[in-house]
Structure formats: C-alpha cells, structure tokens
Amino acid sequence: MIITARILVFTFLAILLPNLIAAKIIDKIVAQVNDEIITLSELEHAMKNFKANPGATPPTENEAFRRQMLDVLIDRKLAKAEAKRFGLPVPEKEITKALDDIKQRNGFADDEALKKAVAKDGMTMEQLRQQLSEQIQTDRLMALTIKDKPKISEAEIKRFYEENFKTPENRIRIKVITLPVAPDANAAQQEEIRAQAEKAMTEAQKGEDFDKLIKTYSKPIPGSPSGDLGYIRQADLDPKFFEFLSNLKTGEVVPLKTPQGFQIIKLIDAKMGYIVELKEVRPRIEEALEREHMTKLFSEHLKEARKRALVKIML
Secondary structure, three states: OHHHHOOOOOOOOOOOOOOOOOOOOOOOEEEEOOOEEEEEEEEHHHHHHHHHHHOOOOOHHHHHHHHHHHHHHHHHHHHHHHHHOOOOOOHHHHHHHHHHHHHHHHOOHHHHHHHHHHHHHHOHHHHHHHHHHHHHHHHHHHHHHOOOOOOOOHHHHHHHHHHHHHHHHEEEEEEEEEOOOOOOOOOHHHHHHHHHHHHHHHHHHOOOOOOHHHHOOOOOEOOEEEEEEEEEEEOOOOOOHHHHHOOOOOOOEEEEEOOOEEEEEHHHHHHHEEOOOOOHHHHHHHHOOOOOHHHHHHHHHHHHHHOOOOOEEOO
C-alpha cells in the first residue's frame, strides 16, 4: 500500500495561518473610548498582525510597542465615532464580502469552519465582524478627510525594498490534495478516506493532471489548505517540513499522513537563494507606503476628535 508504506507525519496546521491559531487569551479591558471598550485580546491581535506585515519595525521595548498599538486601536474607535458623525454606515453586505474574502484566502469551506478557527484565536464571530466594520469605516473616513493622495518617492520605495525584500530567501511552490478524516470517523470511514488517498496518489504517479485530481478528491479544511499554494517562503514553514520538501525532485509527488487526515503533495518548483525583483513587489510596496502616510495624516486629523472624547487608559 502506497500510503501506509510511506507514512510521513507532519503537522501542516498553523504553518500558513499564523494569525488564526494562538493560545486563548483571558480578556480584560485595557482602554475606554467614550462608550466603547478595547480588550486585551484586541490589543494582542493588533500587535501580532502588525509584526506579520512587511516593513513592520516595532520598538525593541515591548511596553512602548504595546502603547503604540493601543493608540492605534484608540484611533480606530475614534474613527468609528467620526464615521457615525459623518453618516458613513457599513452595510452588512460589505462585512459579508470581507468575511468571504477571509474564507477564500485561508481555505475555509464555510462560516462554521471560520467560526471554529476564530474561536481558537480567542475571538467570536461578532468580534471579527466588528473589527472588519471598524476597518472599513476607517478606510472610508480617511478617503473623505484626506483629499490629497500622498506622493510616494522613488527613494522611499527603494529603501522599503532594500530593507524588506532584497535578502536572499528560499521558496517552495507546491500543490496539495487534502483528504480530511473527521475526528469522530469510525474505522470503516477512516479506511474509505485512506483508500481515496491511495487512489489519488496512484493516479498522480501515473501522470494524471494534478489540478484535475485536486478538483476530484480534495476537500480543504481550516489549517490544511489545498490547491496551488504558490511560492511559500522558508521562514513561513516548519524547518523540518521545508527540509523534506527541498529534498524532493521537481514534479515529485508524495503522500503525507497528518493529524487531520491525508495529503498528497506535488513539488512544482523550488527557488533557492531567490531575490525578488523590485518590479514584482512594487505595487505592494507602494500600497504599504501609501497606507502608512495616510494613517499618519489621519492620526493628525483625529487629534481634535480625541480632545472631545472620553479616553481612559487602563493598561
């Protein structure tokens, strides 16, 4: 048997979804803005997401960084109040679209799958919807109050590129067929999934179109994405898993037994010592710098709103 003869156990969970898997945080209130509160979990999420962004350079002193991110969240609450004052509601369909985008990017099959993943991160769906609503409101308010679009200089773009993209890195591109086994599956059901995995593996080794096999067999679940995962940086993968993938030959197909079921992985390409070209990431850099400038300008605009507001820090 192909699958049972070559069982390679890797935890594929949390490799590609670092922002959705974390220890649950016991909540407490860290700030109040008028009649709104900011919780410790909100603050921790903001800090984690900031660090995950390219170009993020938080202060070395953790308390300074914590206060910096708390000010960002306070501004977000102030922006929410300003958006209400300007009459900028966020329709439910826009929040739903944002949720659909999250599900699509992370391989969540439905709302329930997203709900379970969010719960692991110490959040409720209501909290997630609230954060998305506030972000959409903030973006609209920035567009309304900041008339002139910031101009990004070529020197800024090159500096950002040099600091964040010019370091050589290793990348792996893989395609994945995921066949999950339900936690409460009985022996017969487990055997059925194993047989499907073996059949998919056999067809892949015979040279069947891997994309067609993905459509036929794959059932993505949270933490175990499927399809073409594109180029994944070495830093974003478990070291042992990257080492295993880097030792494969281009086009090689291998089966994996995971805690969630089975996966069939095909190595599409490997780029070792790869340096991304500026033209490839220029749009991302321009977007990041533009948002950085907009945020600074918007923060200045909110100073007046902050004077009018009741703000209590309990950190």
